[in-house]
Amino acid sequence: MTGTTAESGTGATVRDRVLRAATTLFAQKGFEGTSVREIVLAAGVTKGGLYHYFDSKDDLLHEIYTRMLRVQTQRMETIAASDLPLPQRIHAIVVDVVATSIAHLDEAVVFFQSMHLLPEQKVAQVRAERRQYHERVRELVEDGQRAGLFRTDVPADIVVQYHFGAIHRLGQWYHHDGPLSGEQVGHHFANLMLASLLGDFSL
Amino acid sequence: MTGTTAESGTGATVRDRVLRAATTLFAQKGFEGTSVREIVLAAGVTKGGLYHYFDSKDDLLHEIYTRMLRVQTQRMETIAASDLPLPQRIHAIVVDVVATSIAHLDEAVVFFQSMHLLPEQKVAQVRAERRQYHERVRELVEDGQRAGLFRTDVPADIVVQYHFGAIHRLGQWYHHDGPLSGEQVGHHFANLMLASLLGDFSL
Amino acid sequence: MTGTTAESGTGATVRDRVLRAATTLFAQKGFEGTSVREIVLAAGVTKGGLYHYFDSKDDLLHEIYTRMLRVQTQRMETIAASDLPLPQRIHAIVVDVVATSIAHLDEAVVFFQSMHLLPEQKVAQVRAERRQYHERVRELVEDGQRAGLFRTDVPADIVVQYHFGAIHRLGQWYHHDGPLSGEQVGHHFANLMLASLLGDFSL
Amino acid sequence: MTGTTAESGTGATVRDRVLRAATTLFAQKGFEGTSVREIVLAAGVTKGGLYHYFDSKDDLLHEIYTRMLRVQTQRMETIAASDLPLPQRIHAIVVDVVATSIAHLDEAVVFFQSMHLLPEQKVAQVRAERRQYHERVRELVEDGQRAGLFRTDVPADIVVQYHFGAIHRLGQWYHHDGPLSGEQVGHHFANLMLASLLGDFSL
DNA sequence: GATGAATGAGAGTTCATTCAT
DNA sequence: AATGAATGAACTCTCATTCAT
Numbered sequence: 090m091t092g093t094t095a096e097s098g099t100g101a102t103v104r105d106r107v108l109r110a111a112t113t114l115f116a117q118k119g120f121e122g123t124s125v126r127e128i129v130l131a132a133g134v135t136k137g138g139l140y141h142y143f144d145s146k147d148d149l150l151h152e153i154y155t156r157m158l159r160v161q162t163q164r165m166e167t168i169a170a171s172d173l174p175l176p177q178r179i180h181a182i183v184v185d186v187v188a189t190s191i192a193h194l195d196e197a198v199v200f201f202q203s204m205h206l207l208p209e210q211k212v213a214q215v216r217a218e219r220r221q222y223h224e225r226v227r228e229l230v231e232d233g234q235r236a237g238l239f240r241t242d243v244p245a246d247i248v249v250q251y252h253f254g255a256i257h258r259l260g261q262w263y264h265h266d267g268p269l270s271g272e273q274v275g276h277h278f279a280n281l282m283l284a285s286l287l288g289d290f291s292l
Numbered sequence: 293m294t295g296t297t298a299e300s301g302t303g304a305t306v307r308d309r310v311l312r313a314a315t316t317l318f319a320q321k322g323f324e325g326t327s328v329r330e331i332v333l334a335a336g337v338t339k340g341g342l343y344h345y346f347d348s349k350d351d352l353l354h355e356i357y358t359r360m361l362r363v364q365t366q367r368m369e370t371i372a373a374s375d376l377p378l379p380q381r382i383h384a385i386v387v388d389v390v391a392t393s394i395a396h397l398d399e400a401v402v403f404f405q406s407m408h409l410l411p412e413q414k415v416a417q418v419r420a421e422r423r424q425y426h427e428r429v430r431e432l433v434e435d436g437q438r439a440g441l442f443r444t445d446v447p448a449d450i451v452v453q454y455h456f457g458a459i460h461r462l463g464q465w466y467h468h469d470g471p472l473s474g475e476q477v478g479h480h481f482a483n484l485m486l487a488s489l490l491g492d493f494s495l
Numbered sequence: 496m497t498g499t500t501a502e503s504g505t506g507a508t509v510r511d512r513v514l515r516a517a518t519t520l521f522a523q524k525g526f527e528g529t530s531v532r533e534i535v536l537a538a539g540v541t542k543g544g545l546y547h548y549f550d551s552k553d554d555l556l557h558e559i560y561t562r563m564l565r566v567q568t569q570r571m572e573t574i575a576a577s578d579l580p581l582p583q584r585i586h587a588i589v590v591d592v593v594a595t596s597i598a599h600l601d602e603a604v605v606f607f608q609s610m611h612l613l614p615e616q617k618v619a620q621v622r623a624e625r626r627q628y629h630e631r632v633r634e635l636v637e638d639g640q641r642a643g644l645f646r647t648d649v650p651a652d653i654v655v656q657y658h659f660g661a662i663h664r665l666g667q668w669y670h671h672d673g674p675l676s677g678e679q680v681g682h683h684f685a686n687l688m689l690a691s692l693l694g695d696f697s698l
Numbered sequence: 699m700t701g702t703t704a705e706s707g708t709g710a711t712v713r714d715r716v717l718r719a720a721t722t723l724f725a726q727k728g729f730e731g732t733s734v735r736e737i738v739l740a741a742g743v744t745k746g747g748l749y750h751y752f753d754s755k756d757d758l759l760h761e762i763y764t765r766m767l768r769v770q771t772q773r774m775e776t777i778a779a780s781d782l783p784l785p786q787r788i789h790a791i792v793v794d795v796v797a798t799s800i801a802h803l804d805e806a807v808v809f810f811q812s813m814h815l816l817p818e819q820k821v822a823q824v825r826a827e828r829r830q831y832h833e834r835v836r837e838l839v840e841d842g843q844r845a846g847l848f849r850t851d852v853p854a855d856i857v858v859q860y861h862f863g864a865i866h867r868l869g870q871w872y873h874h875d876g877p878l879s880g881e882q883v884g885h886h887f888a889n890l891m892l893a894s895l896l897g898d899f900s901l
Numbered sequence: 902g903a904t905g906a907a908t909g910a911g912a913g914t915t916c917a918t919t920c921a922t
Numbered sequence: 923a924a925t926g927a928a929t930g931a932a933c934t935c936t937c938a939t940t941c942a943t
Contacts, residue, residue, distance in 0.1 A: 124937065256457070280445070280446060290483055339930070646893070690895075746920090907939105915931105921928105
């Protein structure tokens with residue numbers, strides 16, 4: 090009768106415990122390599138409990154994506170709307186997305202490793218939100234190109250794919266016990282990006 | 293009379309038909325989303341035939357990786373050993389790896405999407421070869437830094453991770469029916485990379 | 496309305512139906528000659544149901560062994576601890592183990608025919624319990640030797656291996672429709688055993 | 699052209715190398731636990747080579763049985779036909795069957811562990827030969843009973859099943875590095891058997 | 902809200918055997 | 923006499939999900 094939602098976990102809600110366990114396991118062993126059984130064991134809940142809160146295993150993945158995207162998009166919009174000079178704004182956006190990706194490395198790993206496993210319908214929804222993010226950054230780059238600040242021989246599209254490609258692979262090599270903090274990596278990445286936009290090397 | 297070797301395939305050997313079918317399917321539906329049954333159906337062979345040539349489904353993935361790595365490493369070594377000026381050598385390497393990645397886009401997609409699904413032992417072997425590739429390029433960057441050609445405020449390691457990150461994500465957005473050829477994308481990427489190395493933007 | 500728990504079985508629990516079917520089939524066709532598919536068909540359950548209760552096909556075998564051993568060991572201990580004269584105690588033990596082996600002939604057949612197919616770890620556990628049984632009987636024989644009741648020119652070890660060897664082969668020749676009951680065979684075996692211990696024929 | 703039958707083995711014929719490898723493997727891992735692939739690897743022959751000499755995997759098992767049976771039956775007949783006194787003749791037969799079973803322990807293990815896996819037809823043939831052996835010994839026991847040498851309260855059938863049961867289990871516990879030789883075990887078994895026949899303990 | 906027994910389709914893999922060479 | 927590529931059926935086991943309680 091006294092059995093509350095915190096009966097065998099850390100006190101968090103069933104929903105949160107499940108999401109946390111799923112994120113860790115998906116990052117470690119991949120989405121398809123993790124069974125629902127393992128998730129409920131790690132979360133200290135039952136299968137019935139999990140399915141009470143989530144429609145399917147896919148739904149878990151979708152939820153992880155949505156959470157991360159929402160946070161990153163919101164932070165980016167805030168910076169993009171600030172009155173910093175354009176290069177500094179782009180610089181700040183890159184530092185921020187790198188730092189938050191590293192702060193939530195498990196989510197980031199899952200995001201870029203497993204998105205293709207979702208059913209077409211859900212993947213379309215996630216991609217739409219993602220595209221929105223990319224397009225906002227592309228607009229900033231195009232603003233800079235029109236203002237004569239950035240090189241124009243490379244399409245803004247390619248620039249964005251190039252730089253976000255690098256950011257999406259962070260989870261493949263960054264380790265928390267390495268020499269550089271997320272902020273530091275973010276600054277290096279942002280410096281490289283802006284130099285590439287300002288420079289004019291061409292063959 | 294009844295069953296020739298090419299009854300349902302393209303006339304290529306069983307081994308090749310299997311590899312080709314597996315590459316296509318893995319790229320389309322992911323490694324874990326593709327069943328052995330689907331591979332043998334697409335290849336026009338029997339399960340027993342597949343397992344005569346490959347030890348496991350993992351083995352197929354490993355073979356796809358190894359083939360691609362071998363080709364790319366060899367081409368890179370040739371360019372790296374040429375007597376072009378250093379920036380041009382790096383430029384040529386990037387153009388080449390982008391162009392070959394796009395020419396074999398399915399393999400590239402599979403490579404960076406599914407490597408983590410291999411057992412530890414095999415993944416270590418692939419990673420060792422991959423690292424060799426990365427380290428060779430890092431040496432070139434360090435050569436340029438020591439020669440005073442490239443900026444030194446960003447570690448060569450970070451530069452390599454940054455630029456290869458971008459290259460590894462090619463399969464996520466490039467489509468053969470888009471406006472740019474592999475060569476063209478390669479040139480854009482190489483120009484961005486060299487500008488970022490030569491520039492000195494820093495915040 | 497549609498599917499009750501006893502729709503195709505005898506009304507016993509899934510677990511029991513599976514064990515019963517497995518025992519019969521293993522005895523008839525051997526462990527390796529019986530497929531899981533055959534077991535679930537005979538038991539009227541699904542594969543998933545079987546694997547809900549048992550970890551593996553091996554686990555079924557192990558369970559059959561354990562059940563039988565537990566029963567026989569317990570009965571033997573009771574008789575061994577009684578205050579009958581030593582020869583009568585040994586006699587009673589042999590009658591009992593023969594009679595119960597015949598009463599559960601399928602289990603006995605499976606036990607001695609398939610134990611070697613279990614993985615090392617599980618076989619060790621079963622052997623440990625079995626050895627305990629054998630050693631208890633060996634102690635009784637040694638008691639009799641020390642008391643001057645039994646011949647001492649044959650090691651107690653050999654005596655036990657000899658007589659239990661005979662008992663372990665019961666399943667190879669005994670048929671329920673033969674002329675002798677389990678009790679009767681037990682008496683014959685026990686009489687032979689005691690005569691061999693009391694006698695002194697030697698060449 | 700010079701490729702003889704001893705190309706990769708110990709110089710024995712292909713046929714013998716196969717039989718020897720099969721016997722060892724069947725004894726170690728069971729008949730069903732040993733694959734044809736393992737046999738050809740251990741024997742240093744090819745699958746085609748094996749199937750050139752043997753019709754099937756079953757055929758190998760059958761051949762192992764037949765060889766052993768033939769040898770033991772022949773030796774027994776020789777002793778049975780000798781003019782030793784009856785008890786000594788039985789004693790010698792038991793010593794001999796134990797000693798030869800131990801000398802060919804692998805064959806003996808395979809024989810009693812895997813016979814039930816043969817198809818009905820072949821198993822019938824082996825059993826017929828085996829029964830012949832048993833019946834010959836039963837006749838000797840009955841001779842002794844009729845002559846008033848042996849107890850008659852236990853049927854000769856039971857006596858034979860009892861004692862051969864013990865012998866058939868030799869492979870389950872005897873180890874070549876133990877304290878007793880095959881001859882010694884044979885003498886102990888024979889002494890126990892004759893004491894049980896001569897004695898009259900009965901409850 | 903939450904349980905856990907039950908489902909049944911499908912997974913990857915191994916197998917003894919055949920046969921063109 | 924001997925090869926080894928190829929077969930295809932059968933194998934054990936896992937899976938995400940459902941539903942009566």
